Amino acid sequence: NAGVMQNPRHLVRRRGQEARLRCSPMKGHSHVYWYRQLPEEGLKFMVYLQKENIIDESGMPKERFSAEFPKEGPSILRIQQVVRGDSAAYFCASSPGGHLYEQYFGPGTRLTVT
Amino acid sequence: AQTVTQSQPEMSVQEAETVTLSCTYDTSESNYYLFWYKQPPSRQMILVIRQEAYKQQNATENRFSVNFQKAAKSFSLKISDSQLGDTAMYFCAFMKHEYSGGGADGLTFGKGTHLIIQP
Numbered sequence: 001n002a003g004v005m006q007n008p009r010h011l012v013r014r015r016g017q018e019a020r021l022r023c024s025p026m027k028g029h030s031h032v033y034w035y036r037q038l039p040e041e042g043l044k045f046m047v048y049l050q051k052e053n054i055i056d057e058s059g060m061p062k063e064r065f066s067a068e069f070p071k072e073g074p075s076i077l078r079i080q081q082v083v084r085g086d087s088a089a090y091f092c093a094s095s096p097g098g099h100l101y102e103q104y105f106g107p108g109t110r111l112t113v114t
Numbered sequence: 115a116q117t118v119t120q121s122q123p124e125m126s127v128q129e130a131e132t133v134t135l136s137c138t139y140d141t142s143e144s145n146y147y148l149f150w151y152k153q154p155p156s157r158q159m160i161l162v163i164r165q166e167a168y169k170q171q172n173a174t175e176n177r178f179s180v181n182f183q184k185a186a187k188s189f190s191l192k193i194s195d196s197q198l199g200d201t202a203m204y205f206c207a208f209m210k211h212e213y214s215g216g217g218a219d220g221l222t223f224g225k226g227t228h229l230i231i232q233p
Contacts, residue, residue: 041226042118042224
């Protein structure tokens with residue numbers, strides 16, 4: 001059973017460009033979470049999605065950031081007009097949902113904005 | 115809102131020793147879960163151990179065990195017979211649970227403790 005997959009592993013963008021980060025949850029998992037980790041910090045929750053629904057986006061910046069989890073395909077975290085402060089590691093986690101609450105993490109995408 | 119505090123930025127012990135990492139949290143929730151995650155240099159987040167708040171018995175996973183003090187809102191991790199491969203960042207995390215037919219909440223993490231196991 002493959003784990004949570006994220007791609008790309010490393011992404012370099014110039015200021016003003018768009019960044020698209022992809023996350024494929026574990027097989028059988030219908031709940032996806034995105035987190036951001038700044039250097040020397042713990043992970044910060046951004047958004048929680050189920051298929052075709054955003055459940056909680058309380059940790060998402062109000063501008064430039066969006067997330068989706070379509071019926072088919074991976075979850076996408078999109079950052080428009082990136083700035084240097086967006087440079088971070090972005091982690092995706094998935095869980096089966098229901099009473100099975102444990103979150104399993106992908107390897108992360110390291111975004112560098114130049 | 116929940117907060118998680120890890121007061122030890124870095125710890126260093128000799129191989130085979132026992133080490134305890136501290137974690138305190140603040141919440142008004144009554145139904146929640148606590149976790150310890152390990153992040154080695156590869157940066158992959160690995161679940162080490164979990165604790166349901168409604169369970170009084172402390173969780174144990176092989177060499178890893180927790181001391182869960184609900185009234186004190188304390189959740190420390192003990193690593194016995196430490197090994198070189200235990201060298202990593204360790205994060206304590208909190209999750210409130212609202213079962214509404216869906217999943218659980220996002221995790222709230224502490225800032226982490228960098229554990230170094232010396233040979």
